[in-house]
Amino acid sequence: MSSPGSQHPLDEVRILDLFAGPGGLDVAAHFLGFKSIGIEWDRNACETRYAAGLPTYHADVSVMRESRFDEIPSSVDVLAGGPPCQSFSVAGHGAGRAALDTVKEFIHRLVSGKNEAQIDKDLHAMGVDPRTALVLEPLRWLLKAIEAKDRDPYRVIVLEQVPAVLPLWEVYAQLLRSGEGRLQGVKYEADCWELKTEQFGVPQTRTRAVLVARLVGSGAVERPEATHLPFDLRRGQSSAAQAEMLPNSRGTRAPWLSMAQALDDASTPRGGSIDISRLRTGGKTEFFVVSNYGSNGDPKNRGRRKSSEPAFTVTGKVSRNKVYKSAEDHDAGRSDRFTIAESGVLQTFPHNFPWSGHHQAQQVGNAVPPRLGMHVLSRALRGIAPTDDELARSASWPAVPDATADELRAIGCGDRSQCPRDGHKVTRAAPKSAP
Structure with a gap:
């Protein structure tokens, strides 16, 4: 191609x-x-x-x-x-x-x-x-x-x-x-x-x-x-036996793809460009994600997903979701964030999309x-x-x-004359006052 x-x-x-x-x-x-x-x-x-x-x-x-x-x-x-x-x-x-x-x-x-x-x-x-x-x-x-x-x-x-x-x-x-x-x-x-x-x-x-x-x-x-x-969503796990019972044109439906598998497939050891070593323990990619959004109408009830599950819906606030390697890290407030490339992979963009x-x-x-x-x-x-x-x-x-x-x-864009109004306007931060 x-x-x-x-x-x-x-x-x-x-x-x-x-x-x-x-x-x-x-x-x-x-x-x-x-x-x-x-x-x-x-x-x-x-x-x-x-x-x-x-x-x-x-x-x-x-x-x-x-x-x-x-x-x-x-x-x-x-x-x-x-x-x-x-x-x-x-x-x-x-x-x-x-x-x-x-x-x-x-x-x-x-x-x-x-x-x-x-x-x-x-x-x-x-x-x-x-x-x-x-x-x-x-x-x-x-x-x-x-x-x-x-x-x-x-x-x-x-x-x-x-x-x-x-x-x-x-x-x-x-x-x-x-x-x-x-x-x-x-x-x-x-x-x-x-x-x-x-x-x-x-x-x-x-x-x-x-x-x-x-x-x-x-x-x-x-x-x-x-x-x-x-x-x-109730965490009922789909077993291999269940998958075999749901035939399609390819023979069977595969289990859903997890965050860990998607990120592993896009990682450097497998020929990808993403370094997820920080999310690995003992060679295994394992973490859990706490959502930026509340659940069931309670803004304080933040949902959780394990790395062995699919991600929450990836929104424009995906960088606000907190990633923890362990419960100990969670209790200590030691959180991580998905990078842009990792968030893109969870959307199925190529690992090296620019x-x-x-x-x-x-x-x-x-x-x-x-x-x-x-x-x-x-x-x-x-x-x-x-x-x-x-x-x-x-x-x-x-x-x-x-x-x-x-x-x-x-x-x-050409000469920018036909681009949206203020489409190329650059907002600059106000200069800092001298100390």
Whole structure:
């Protein structure tokens, strides 16, 4: 497989990734052999993407749609993305969850042909969180492509979000199947599901709401098939005998992947770049993690996970979770933290992925786990699961020359005049007073 950026970065781009972040879906696409381009407004995530060789527009998704739509390569026939989830997330204030019915109404208004400027005005007047409104953007991009005279409709659509958004994806799927209104008779086979990441080889418990749609005639939409057992939050251990009782296309479902196994596989003794010697005792990787979040409504009741279990959901505050080698260390207050590279591995990014810019923990937490992305994209685009060889190759990222990163930065930022407002503003600390 060629390295990212080994040809001209925009040659034969197949996938457009809205709200691309540091590249979870793009990394997945790369290991499946597909080229992608992302739109991302955060300059720090863009710097990670440039360093990784991932083509990127440093831009606002809405602005790209409204005034720069013709810059998207004509070869793009797959629309993908995960709109920001903070307002829908259980960890957030839940404004998006409270506004679900309102957003459903606006989805129907968009498809029925109502004036988009009026829709924007009404959203603003109702005080809808701007991040909540961004869940409408994939639909707006789809309608824009259908109504463009020089574009074909997207052949495949892949969207993901937190579970609270599943009712909105169900509305999306219903409308995509109908071909009504501004869809102009363009119909899709569409379905949506909740997928648990640990059932796809991600060493982390995280549930995502995923929608997949394919143009009618492109084949049926099938749910990605789980390859691993679910993690029992009540700590019921899945024995090898239980695993043998759950057959799938590969014969059996493997037990979920633990933090220790994932970090061991990415560590220096096994050819990786991560040094986890500080987490080993007697040659064995063994520790436990205390969450930054409370449990069962009690902020003081911090959850715990053993290294022999999957990680908690990796969020932008992953660096606040405390890691202890022993109960004695816990009692003495001797804690450790996961490094950015280790946090990335728990998200299934390659061990040597070139995290760059500031706010790297936030970048890691905002990303789609690439391993889950590989299963979703492979099933959506090829109708099959990723191969064992593709999954094995995804452990390591190819080196990207500085010249390639510079070329991508020139494409993504240019003279910076079209980047998001204050997108390159550097905040400097106030000078210290002389002693």
